[in-house]
Amino acid sequence: MVTEAQVWDALAEIPDPEIPVISLVDLGVVRGIDVDDRRVRVEFTPTFLGCPALEVMRDAMADSIRALGAEPEIQVLLDDSWSTDRITAEGREKLRASGFAPPSPRGDTGAPTLVQLQSNAHRCPYCGSTETRLENIFGPTPCRSLRYCASCKQPFEQFKTI
């Protein structure tokens, strides 16, 4: 019989479909696992609702549970339970090391503001400088903004805070 720890380990092996340096567990989209004999129920809390990778994530989790010899049930949570604050410390470091600036903490200030996005409190993932500026709130996927580092002259992608 499969154990909950085995399921966590298996899901931690699944790369994020769009940013494969981090796993689904690092990304924080697995909110809970419930093992009942041969049935394994996973609470999946999606990142951005328009993210085209959501189905890929869901199917990859189901396949991985089947490979353990169990019957998967992936429950998609349509609530406010995912936040970029759920990305693990390890996941944040992996993002930074591959050129994605990790998201700022959500903080207590409520919704983000243009002033925050335009501030230079965002660190370049390549050289560590805070001499960076916002180029575009939107980027190649819903979760990312585009910034430019004036110090090392490198454009980079910044995870949006959600």
Place this chain on the structure above:
Amino acid sequence: MNEQEQQLLLEIADDELILGWRDSEWTGVAPLLEEDVAFSSIAQNEIGHARALYELVARARGTTADELAFDRSPDEYRCAPLVELRLMDWAETIARHYLYEEADAKRLEQLKRSDDPEIAGLAAKIDREEAYHRIHAQMWFDRLQDEPRFVEALERLRPQAEALLDSARRGEHTAELADLWEEMTMVRRSQPAGTKW
């Protein structure tokens, strides 16, 4: 979720689906490359919100999000005419974007206070994503607010934006919706019902 709540979620889902479709028409032809990216991303978000809203209604009704999104006839959609308009002008597009986000913020605030935890939870999630749309709309408002073409567009579209918050003013559609629907549902209609994509 009662019938009235389902209707309200369908109205919002239809608005987001159709506006997302219209926003996606700027992909590749916006006046700036940054806006190609922005409008493509906003379109993707709006359609994602529509999908999640349809999904909640579909769970209550024992159907699927795809059936709600694509298997109704154009006159059964509940979207407001504002989102249906095929706008070819950037000033008008920004005016609609600004007015839509303004109204959408108000209804999301209401939904976040819903007694139904599913509705309140989804509204809270959508609102966090919409915050970035609002910043984008405000940036463009600040940039264009003294341009007569933009001011005229705002005045012309504002009465239609009011219908976004009023169920009683929905149900009538523009001719543009039928054309959009033809294109949007064409692939689905070409395949037997129940085809898995």
